[in-house]
Amino acid sequence: MSIVERLIAELGPWSWWILGLLLLGLEILAPGTIFLWFGVSAILVGTLALFVDLSWQTALVIFLILSFVSLIIGRRLMAKLSSEAGDPGLNRRGSRYIGRVFVLETPLSQGAGKLSVDDTVWRITGPDLSAGTKIRVTEIDGARLVVEAADETAEA
Template sequence: MSLTESIIAYLGPWSWFVLGLVLLGLEILAPGTIFLWFGVSALVVGVVALAFGFGWQVHVGLFLVLSLVSLLIGRRLMARLSSEKGDPGLNQRGSRYIGRKFTLTKPLNEGAGNLSIDDTIWRITGPDLPAGTKVRVDAIDGARLVVSRVE
């Protein structure tokens, strides 16, 4: 009997708790919500192993089934949660301004100009307009905001 086999035989059902904690520790070191589901499955098998006296073959089979089921359910849950949270305009800051209205502090000449929004000066394009004109951001063109006059 090898050292690993003797340790597992000595710990009995508690070896599933050790495996579960090791897998949860791996999740901390290598995040990605993969080891999490295997670790939870091992902990559940540990509880079942303490409560019932099934053979190790049943425990391993239960672990495999629980791991697969929890992985599939967990992935679906994480995908749903990640799509509901976050800032959809995170990598396109200008998209936050589409539809908003601002007042030009400098004129828009030859279809180009600048617009100060919050703490940023944006390059803008649109029709020639004098300073003081109310404009609405209609779209984004690269790093420029496309504006039009608000009636």
């Protein structure tokens, strides 16, 4: 009997807990959430083995089944959570301004001008408009905002 086999036999169910904690520790070092589900499964098998006398073959089969099931459920859960969270316009700042109404501080002439929004000065394109005109951002074209005249009832 090798030293590893003897150690596992002596530790009994606690060997599953140790394996689970090692896998959870590995999860911290590795990207993704793959080892998390294996670690949780190992801890569950260890907990079950504390109350029920399991052979190592039975414990291994339960571990494999739990790992597969928790991996499938966990991946679906993480995909659902990641699609609901976050800012879809994070890497396209200008897309946040589409539909918003602003007041031109300087005239828009020859189809080009500038617009101050929050702490940023944006280059804008659109029809020639005088200063003080309400404009609506309709789209983003690269690093430029495309604007049009907004109706007078629109709030800036």
